[in-house]
Amino acid sequence: MQEEGQGCAGILLAAVGAVTAVLAWAPKARVSVHGGFEGMHRDLSVLYVDLPLIAAGGALVPLAAWLLALRASRRPWLAAAFAVGALGLGVWGLLSWWTPYERPEFMG
Numbered sequence: 001m002q003e004e005g006q007g008c009a010g011i012l013l014a015a016v017g018a019v020t021a022v023l024a025w026a027p028k029a030r031v032s033v034h035g036g037f038e039g040m041h042r043d044l045s046v047l048y049v050d051l052p053l054i055a056a057g058g059a060l061v062p063l064a065a066w067l068l069a070l071r072a073s074r075r076p077w078l079a080a081a082f083a084v085g086a087l088g089l090g091v092w093g094l095l096s097w098w099t100p101y102e103r104p105e106f107m108g
Helices: 002-034 045-073 076-097
Strands: none
Touching: 002 045, 002 076, 045 076
16 A cells, blocks of 8 residues: 555656646746747747657656655655755756757848
């Protein structure tokens, strides 16, 4: 019974990680979806390339950290704290590293 609870916690942690990563990523991707000034910078590839990668990374990073910490310590609360820390570091890295491509303004 305890293993089922840990499995459910892992799935819940992966879902929370994916949602958190996508919500943190969305404001930076907004300019690519809306196009900025007069729609000049519209690039919808962020929706079918970047969005699935961000969601997968947001799900897999805390899940992997949780599994590694759970295997090493056998304490679910410590593994959950480690996974939340990994998610926080992952979101921080995403926000500091990822910037959507913006084409240069037409100078004519």
